[in-house]
Amino acid sequence: MKDLPMIEQPAALAADISVQPPAAGASARARRLSRVKERIIESILLLAALSSVAITLGIVGILIYESSSFFAHVSLGTFLTDTLWTPLFASPRFGIMPLIAGTLVTTAVALAVALPIGTIVAIYLSEFAPSVVREVLKPALELLSAVPTVVYGYFALQFMSPLLQKLIPGLPTFNMLSAGTVMGIMIIPYVSSLSEDAMRAVPMALREGAYALGANRIITALKVVYPSALSGIVASYILAISRAIGETMIVAIAAGMQPNLTFDPREPAATITAFIVQVSLGDLPHGSIGYQSIFAAGITLFVMTLAFNILGYILRKRFREAY
Amino acid sequence: MSDFKRIIAKRKRQDLVFNLIGILCTLVGIVTLGALLVDLIADGIARLDPSFLTSFPSRFAERAGILSSWVGTLLIMIVTAFTAVPLGVAAGVYLEEYAGKNWLTNLIEINIANLAGVPSIIYGLMALGLLVYKFRLGQSVLTGGLTLAFLILPIVIVATREALRTIPQGIRESAYALGSTKWQVVRHHLLPYSVGGTMTGIIIALSRAIGETAPLITIGALTFIAFLPPPPIQASPPFLSADWVWSPFSVLPIQMFNWVSRPDQEFVVNAAAAGLVLIIVTLSLNAVAIIIRYRVRKRIKW
Numbered sequence: 001m002k003d004l005p006m007i008e009q010p011a012a013l014a015a016d017i018s019v020q021p022p023a024a025g026a027s028a029r030a031r032r033l034s035r036v037k038e039r040i041i042e043s044i045l046l047l048a049a050l051s052s053v054a055i056t057l058g059i060v061g062i063l064i065y066e067s068s069s070f071f072a073h074v075s076l077g078t079f080l081t082d083t084l085w086t087p088l089f090a091s092p093r094f095g096i097m098p099l100i101a102g103t104l105v106t107t108a109v110a111l112a113v114a115l116p117i118g119t120i121v122a123i124y125l126s127e128f129a130p131s132v133v134r135e136v137l138k139p140a141l142e143l144l145s146a147v148p149t150v151v152y153g154y155f156a157l158q159f160m161s162p163l164l165q166k167l168i169p170g171l172p173t174f175n176m177l178s179a180g181t182v183m184g185i186m187i188i189p190y191v192s193s194l195s196e197d198a199m200r201a202v203p204m205a206l207r208e209g210a211y212a213l214g215a216n217r218i219i220t221a222l223k224v225v226y227p228s229a230l231s232g233i234v235a236s237y238i239l240a241i242s243r244a245i246g247e248t249m250i251v252a253i254a255a256g257m258q259p260n261l262t263f264d265p266r267e268p269a270a271t272i273t274a275f276i277v278q279v280s281l282g283d284l285p286h287g288s289i290g291y292q293s294i295f296a297a298g299i300t301l302f303v304m305t306l307a308f309n310i311l312g313y314i315l316r317k318r319f320r321e322a323y
Numbered sequence: 324m325s326d327f328k329r330i331i332a333k334r335k336r337q338d339l340v341f342n343l344i345g346i347l348c349t350l351v352g353i354v355t356l357g358a359l360l361v362d363l364i365a366d367g368i369a370r371l372d373p374s375f376l377t378s379f380p381s382r383f384a385e386r387a388g389i390l391s392s393w394v395g396t397l398l399i400m401i402v403t404a405f406t407a408v409p410l411g412v413a414a415g416v417y418l419e420e421y422a423g424k425n426w427l428t429n430l431i432e433i434n435i436a437n438l439a440g441v442p443s444i445i446y447g448l449m450a451l452g453l454l455v456y457k458f459r460l461g462q463s464v465l466t467g468g469l470t471l472a473f474l475i476l477p478i479v480i481v482a483t484r485e486a487l488r489t490i491p492q493g494i495r496e497s498a499y500a501l502g503s504t505k506w507q508v509v510r511h512h513l514l515p516y517s518v519g520g521t522m523t524g525i526i527i528a529l530s531r532a533i534g535e536t537a538p539l540i541t542i543g544a545l546t547f548i549a550f551l552p553p554p555p556i557q558a559s560p561p562f563l564s565a566d567w568v569w570s571p572f573s574v575l576p577i578q579m580f581n582w583v584s585r586p587d588q589e590f591v592v593n594a595a596a597a598g599l600v601l602i603i604v605t606l607s608l609n610a611v612a613i614i615i616r617y618r619v620r621k622r623i624k625w
Binding site: 034037038041042044045046048049050051052053055056058059061062063065066117120121123124125128129137139140141143144146147148149150151152153154155157158159185188189192216217218219221239242245246247248249252253273276277280281283286294295298301302305306308309 | 334335337338341342344345346348349351352353355356358359362363366409410411413414416417418421422430431434435437438440441442443444445446447448449451452453456457473476477480504505506527530531533534535536537540541542543546576579580583584591594595598601602605606609613
């Protein structure tokens, strides 16, 4: 009860009163018992809250522990600079670059779809759409993020890929473009919903000020509302980036599974996540270098998303406008 | 004067143009969702008959079904719900009602915000290293359920906190004034009043867990499984058995993934049918959540 310190008072008052009647022994004992019970309950609830910290520690601990035996075999320099990733071959090479390239390209394609469309949708819903339309469209759009990603993978491979092949001759069935496009559509609601919330939180007076100066809706939206809500909008962009980097099933199904050091979205390539899935599907013995390599890939992924989360935190603070 | 009119006309036109662009962009999402549903129905509806739900997977596409995978999904969800709901609600209650403003609370809050941004496959890696090999829980229903419970824990915590936050302070103060202890306030007032909002969050979290594939592949869920876990109710004493939690498993999205990655077209039809089942389940759960949210918002006016 952080904002209401006064609620402690009734209990304290009650305790004072209880001392005065002489025959209060039994009720005092009951009260003491209940206080112990309250303490126990509070400790249990605290433990539940701490479980989330334990999960984080578990994630960081396991990633470091398992990948440290990987980095005992492979130097960090080779890992970051070698251009081949073939950990399961007879003569394995451990350069993470192809996987990072695949991850970055699919993420870039997804963001090229999701950020502009998501932002425009957010501006439309917040500044233009009548409230009835908004009440219907917003939950409808959010259903996009409720569809399981494996279904999106199917859609990317069976629908988007053939469609794009008609537009781009020579496009292979597995390619980063269709996986990235579908991924982008999937993350539109992450951008649009959060950005819309941020824009709607901008006080009406700012808009009225702009209108009074002769601005129309779109100018008000772009020059007044958007900059004022930038902190929340940036947060939604960062969330979209983390989502795209960590997305697994769409790329595992539709982008192909071969590590391929390329920045051409028309080509197939494996991402970090797709590699982890591919290895996990096989039955690798615990402790083998292949097994350790998925943790090395995992820690790379974790560091990438963590970096974006921290960046998001900094940007949010930087752009925060207080009204 | 005509200049002025022209400027006004131009600005109105700009607004109109953006209005259209906005509608078009919104339609991109809606139309894709529609295309996805139509595509799945067109490909998969023919395969979706009772025998599809009651058959094990098979080498022959037309005989293959999703029995073992939907049972697996159901069992995993039981473990996930029974872990994530009490843990998440308790954590939410602590943070919203008990926690003081100190470094520990801060740490927990930052931590939960960060956990929500961790890719799901990382949870799978953690579960593989920790639950499967360190705690020796094996590649079982229990491991799978716990993994997804960890994954949705932040969603449940945030939903609980938001639901508690909508309850006016007056309710708490009235209860304290009548001599309630803090736990009595939580137990008799806050939890019952926040149940709508919390349920909405839990349902959405579970629907997300049902669709999760990557973390379960990572911990080593099977892609082909032709038996069911031992039933929880046995014919002989003690009649109840928890052996199913140790059973290997597959889940619907993994079954679908397995079929979609096969080259031959007959299995793709199966994948579409499995996808249809999956999407019907997740979209109906979301619909239920939206209805609950709507009714709670309508009924409770503080």
